[in-house]
Amino acid sequence: xxxxARRERERAERERAIIAAARELAEAEGWDAVTTRRxxxxxxxxxxxxxxxFKGKDAIMAAVAVEGSGDLAVELAAARAxxxxxxxxxxxxxxxxxxxAERRPALYDAIFNxxxxxxxxxxxxxxxxxxxxxxxxxxxxxxxxxxxxxxxTETFWSGLHGLVTLMRNGRLxxxxxxxxxxxxxxxxxxxx
Amino acid sequence: xxxxARRERERAERERAIIAAARELAEAEGWDAVTTRRxxxxxxxxxxxxxxxFKGKDAIMAAVAVEGSGDLAVELAAARAxxxxxxxxxxxxxxxxxxxAERRPALYDAIFNxxxxxxxxxxxxxxxxxxxxxxxxxxxxxxxxxxxxxxxTETFWSGLHGLVTLMRNGRLxxxxxxxxxxxxxxxxxxxx
DNA sequence: CAGATTGGCTAGCGGTGCTAGAGTTCTGGT
DNA sequence: ACCAGAACTCTAGCACCGCTAGCCAATCTG
Numbered sequence: 060x061x062x063x064a065r066r067e068r069e070r071a072e073r074e075r076a077i078i079a080a081a082r083e084l085a086e087a088e089g090w091d092a093v094t095t096r097r098x099x100x101x102x103x104x105x106x107x108x109x110x111x112x113f114k115g116k117d118a119i120m121a122a123v124a125v126e127g128s129g130d131l132a133v134e135l136a137a138a139r140a141x142x143x144x145x146x147x148x149x150x151x152x153x154x155x156x157x158x159x160a161e162r163r164p165a166l167y168d169a170i171f172n173x174x175x176x177x178x179x180x181x182x183x184x185x186x187x188x189x190x191x192x193x194x195x196x197x198x199x200x201x202x203x204x205x206x207x208x209x210x211x212t213e214t215f216w217s218g219l220h221g222l223v224t225l226m227r228n229g230r231l232x233x234x235x236x237x238x239x240x241x242x243x244x245x246x247x248x249x250x251x
Numbered sequence: 252x253x254x255x256a257r258r259e260r261e262r263a264e265r266e267r268a269i270i271a272a273a274r275e276l277a278e279a280e281g282w283d284a285v286t287t288r289r290x291x292x293x294x295x296x297x298x299x300x301x302x303x304x305f306k307g308k309d310a311i312m313a314a315v316a317v318e319g320s321g322d323l324a325v326e327l328a329a330a331r332a333x334x335x336x337x338x339x340x341x342x343x344x345x346x347x348x349x350x351x352a353e354r355r356p357a358l359y360d361a362i363f364n365x366x367x368x369x370x371x372x373x374x375x376x377x378x379x380x381x382x383x384x385x386x387x388x389x390x391x392x393x394x395x396x397x398x399x400x401x402x403x404t405e406t407f408w409s410g411l412h413g414l415v416t417l418m419r420n421g422r423l424x425x426x427x428x429x430x431x432x433x434x435x436x437x438x439x440x441x442x443x
Numbered sequence: 444c445a446g447a448t449t450g451g452c453t454a455g456c457g458g459t460g461c462t463a464g465a466g467t468t469c470t471g472g473t
Numbered sequence: 474a475c476c477a478g479a480a481c482t483c484t485a486g487c488a489c490c491g492c493t494a495g496c497c498a499a500t501c502t503g
Contacts (some may be wrong), residue, residue, distance in 0.1 A: 066480095095460060107462070116460065171362075174420060180487055196305055208425050214414070214434040217423070221413030222406070228366060231409070235402045242398055242406040246438040255502060297452055299493075308491065 075114045076102045081122045085165035090120070090173070120169050127166035130186035133160050135194040145201040152198045153219060153240055160223035171220060192216070201246050210233035218243045257381035268294045268302045274315045277357035283363070312361050319358035321379035323351050327386040339395040344390045345432055352415035363412060364426070379432060384408070394440050403439075410435045 084093045095116060099106040100153040113119045116128040138155035142148030160167040170188075196212040222239055225231045231239070287308060291298040307309045314323045330347035334340030352359040362380075388404040390419040395403040414431055419422045423431070 078330055094458085096458090106460090107484095108482070109479080110461070134349055171417070171420070171422065207427075207430070210430050211434055213417075213423050213427065214410070214431045217413030217431065218406070218410040218435070219413065220417055221409030222412065224416065225363070225405075226411055228363070230363060231371075231405050235399075235405065238399070239406045239409065240403050242403055243410070247404075286489085288489090298491090299453095300451065302492070303450080 070112075072106075073102065073104070076108060077112055077119060078122045078126060080149055080165070082126065082166050085123065086163060087168065090168060092190055093120075097243065105162060120173060123166070124169035124173075125185045127163070128170050128185060128191055130163075130166070131156075132187055132191035132194060134159050139198050140192055142198075145198075146244075146248045149202070150200045150241075150244045152195060153244050156195075156219050157223050157236070157240060160227070167223070172224065196236055198248065204250070204251065215243075215247045218247070260438050262304075264298070265294065265300075269301060269304055269311060270318060271313050274318065274358070275317065275360065278355060282357055282360060312365060316361035316365075317359070317377045317379055319355070320362050320377060320383055322355075322358070323348075323362065324379050324383035324386060326351050327383055331386055331390050334390075337390075338436075338440045340390045341394070342373065342433075342436045344387060345436050346368045348387075349415050349428070349432060350383045352419070358417060359415070364416065372382075394442065396442070407435075408440070 074212045079097065080098055081093055083098065084101065095106050095109055099109060100121070102108075109119070113122065119170050133199070134155050135152055138151040138212075140150055190204055192212065195216055199215055200208060222236070222243065226233060226236060253436065268438065270352055272290055273285055276293065285308075287298050287301055290311070291301060294335060295301075299392060301311070325412065326347050327344055330343040331340055334343045388400055391404050391407055392400055414423070414428070414435065420426060
């Protein structure tokens with residue numbers, strides 16, 4: 060039994076190594092630099108080993124995305140906890156969200172942009188993602204008014220997502236970033 | 252002279268054919284299906300010919316994006332013209348925008364999502380894009396309040412962009428789409 | 444008509460994600 | 474203790490990608 064246990068342990072260890080390598084490579088050089096060959100070299104195994112852990116490159120990226128959304132959830136929670144009043148909480152969480160996207164573009168891409176099979180708003184949504192979304196929802200609760208909280212949160216979140224993605228692709232004037240964030244917050248964090 | 256004129260005409264013709272082929276292929280099967288080999292076969296020339304017209308595949312996609320943004324501008328203008336009052340104009344243009352993204356996902360991607368060297372908000376922005384943005388800005392003008400109109404428009408536009416991209420990537424519940432649009436419009440098209 | 448220029452072609456380079464099949468190591472029953 | 478079979482990892486290669494060097498034929502120039 061013990062031998063089998065060790066095997067499984069080593070296997071799990073290797074799987075973690077793959078995800079870590081993919082994440083580090085992506086954060087350092089972008090997803091284009093994450094090829095199965097480089098990944099295999101990084102973990103010091105041959106390419107086909109990757110496919111014994113993941114169905115394909117997409118699955119590896121999805122695993123990184125799940126891990127990354129945990130980080131996002133933590134940062135959003137911290138921002139919410141640090142806030143003193145409801146309106147400022149919205150401003151704070153919006154800033155935290157934008158900062159995360161700016162600071163870890165590759166991770167953000169994996170979570171939200173890449174056409175990766177990450178299911179959202181369904182039963183099998185990773186708990187990390189659900190937590191991140193819940194942080195947003197709780198922060199917005201005082202301002203949802205008559206609107207359904209989940210739908211309201213989705214809309215605000217879309218605003219944030221649009222801001223960070225369009226800016227990163229050079230579609231928005233960078234110097235106006237804070238002002239745009241302020242406008243978005245102002246429009247969503249008001250009563251009535 | 253006339254011979255040279257014919258040559259240039261034929262060359263321009265071929266360039267148009269390349270763009271048209273790329274667009275059709277992308278709309279029919281997605282950008283992944285648009286390879287230089289298929290494109291060359293479509294126009295019945297060899298691959299290197301593409302590179303005598305465009306610097307690379309990105310440049311072809313950028314050309315398609317410019318063309319597509321002309322279409323978008325037209326549709327947005329029509330929606331604005333059809334509106335009866337300012338608030339309804341915002342709702343109408345938002346719907347038109349979302350419809351465009353839904354109906355022509357590949358075109359929308361080329362314009363806004365793909366990391367293509369399309370410059371925005373700068374001197375050399377294609378006029379088509381500037382027109383599309385101007386339609387949005389004019390529609391929003393009555394509601395900008397104290398905010399700078401351009402910045403305000405960018406923020407609203409980001410909201411739209413976030414809604415359509417997140418939904419298309421399966422990150423939002425499709426059945427709530429209209430409600431989210433309504434919330435966004437409601438939050439931006441109000442006075443005071 | 445000879446030579447230079449143009450323009451399109453074939454062929455190929457170095458890369459991608461992924462996989463078939465061989466070879467090695469380990470496991471468990473006799 | 475042995476050996477058949479299972480489990481695992483590797484090498485090698487497939488089909489494709491964007492892109493380009495270098496050849497060859499047609500055209501233009503003097």
